[in-house]
Amino acid sequence: MIYDAVVVGGGLSGLAAAVAVSARGGRVALLEQSLKLGGRCYSYTDPATGDEVDNGQHVLLGSYRNLLKYLDTIGASGLMKTQPSLELPFHHPDRGFATFRLPKLPVPLDLATGMLTYRLLSIREKRGLLAAGNWLRRWSPARERAISTESVDGWLDSLGQGRNTRECFWDPICVSVMNESPGTASALLFAKTIRAAFFKRGSDSRMLLPTVGQTAFYVDRAVEYLTSRKSVVRTKAGVARLLVRARDRTAIPVRMAAAGVVLNDGEEVRSGSVIAAVPHWSITPLLPPGSWADRVAGSVGSIGTSPIVSVHLWFDRPFMDGEMLGIIGKTIQWAFDRRRIVAGSQGDTPLITCVVSAARSLAAQPAGRIVDTAVSDLRSVYRRAEKASLVHSVVIKEKRATFSPVPGVEKLRPGPLTEIGGFYLAGDWTETGFPATIEGAVKSGFTAAECAGKGC
Numbered sequence: 001m002i003y004d005a006v007v008v009g010g011g012l013s014g015l016a017a018a019v020a021v022s023a024r025g026g027r028v029a030l031l032e033q034s035l036k037l038g039g040r041c042y043s044y045t046d047p048a049t050g051d052e053v054d055n056g057q058h059v060l061l062g063s064y065r066n067l068l069k070y071l072d073t074i075g076a077s078g079l080m081k082t083q084p085s086l087e088l089p090f091h092h093p094d095r096g097f098a099t100f101r102l103p104k105l106p107v108p109l110d111l112a113t114g115m116l117t118y119r120l121l122s123i124r125e126k127r128g129l130l131a132a133g134n135w136l137r138r139w140s141p142a143r144e145r146a147i148s149t150e151s152v153d154g155w156l157d158s159l160g161q162g163r164n165t166r167e168c169f170w171d172p173i174c175v176s177v178m179n180e181s182p183g184t185a186s187a188l189l190f191a192k193t194i195r196a197a198f199f200k201r202g203s204d205s206r207m208l209l210p211t212v213g214q215t216a217f218y219v220d221r222a223v224e225y226l227t228s229r230k231s232v233v234r235t236k237a238g239v240a241r242l243l244v245r246a247r248d249r250t251a252i253p254v255r256m257a258a259a260g261v262v263l264n265d266g267e268e269v270r271s272g273s274v275i276a277a278v279p280h281w282s283i284t285p286l287l288p289p290g291s292w293a294d295r296v297a298g299s300v301g302s303i304g305t306s307p308i309v310s311v312h313l314w315f316d317r318p319f320m321d322g323e324m325l326g327i328i329g330k331t332i333q334w335a336f337d338r339r340r341i342v343a344g345s346q347g348d349t350p351l352i353t354c355v356v357s358a359a360r361s362l363a364a365q366p367a368g369r370i371v372d373t374a375v376s377d378l379r380s381v382y383r384r385a386e387k388a389s390l391v392h393s394v395v396i397k398e399k400r401a402t403f404s405p406v407p408g409v410e411k412l413r414p415g416p417l418t419e420i421g422g423f424y425l426a427g428d429w430t431e432t433g434f435p436a437t438i439e440g441a442v443k444s445g446f447t448a449a450e451c452a453g454k455g456c
Contacts, residue, residue, distance in 0.1 A: 031269065064437070090120065095119075125162060147187040152178070279429070309359040310356075323340045
């Protein structure tokens, strides 16, 4: 059988590409080398408790239009809860609890009101925050160029954002969105993400929380969608190399076109196009020798990675007041009450998931020490937690959770097109205009599928 497309890699970008090709009537072979689909988005059953555990808690935004289209296509859009409007609860070590809340007002009045009513900032700091918002609202090509080589810290310096404003507003958002520290993260990518969330539609800034595990949310219904349309989904199907044929023998050098892939066991899977949706550190072996492949390998080889650490904690009694909390001034950045979030989660013991992004130093520590740090941080925030005993814990370290979105990384990110006809690239690390978000991953898959459909 010759498929319309072979998609190499069963992460979110690969799933999105396969679903998009299938939605247009194409027959797809989705090939994943591991036993599971979803890539760095997966869940599993904890044997000690029977609870479903994600490798990390996801908070999505209403501005993720490509993701919402994907979820709607596979029939999973009902598996999440949506905030009426943005609410970000925080805890400050000295000033206690406060919520950054956007009222239901037209854009950008909602953001301005949220800034002015945020209790953790002084009047002067609120004015400075409003000025930064106005700078973003008056976006221009000149401003984009001006911050193209800046870090988030450098950009915030130029806008006069003080230490407290950063600690209580900018830094928590930056680290969560970018998975990188403000001193290292690209100001350009961060500014684009903030603009997409806050300066277009009021619904764009709403938070969306999956109410099921990541595998059930992103993967299971996509597999059902594909197989119901006579596509094939295979795990343990590692790809050794791209299969090519001569497209134009009169050209110098001879122009090549993709004809499928060769698996590790020698099996050939033939197709009209091939979409490589693998992590950037895995792309080079798939590329045939040549100057273009060498350039791509050199570029992606310079793209770094950044880790995320998730700590799942079971206690003998509840103590959180809401679904989530941003924790300022501690190691733990966000805490989520999974019993409140996950539909039908009726476990006997509370389950708290703590998340630390850009967690290079934490990822190097042993699991026991990480758990001690998380429990200590939670008890410093909630007095009731001092009487809560830890029953069970799981630490998950995604050491290469995302690419590192440093200034200048945009020059290293290739687009979907290659010099081989019918061969396309996808992945959150490709040129999406976003940092390494779920939205960027899905967008890249959709873009590659569109190119394949048009025969770009």
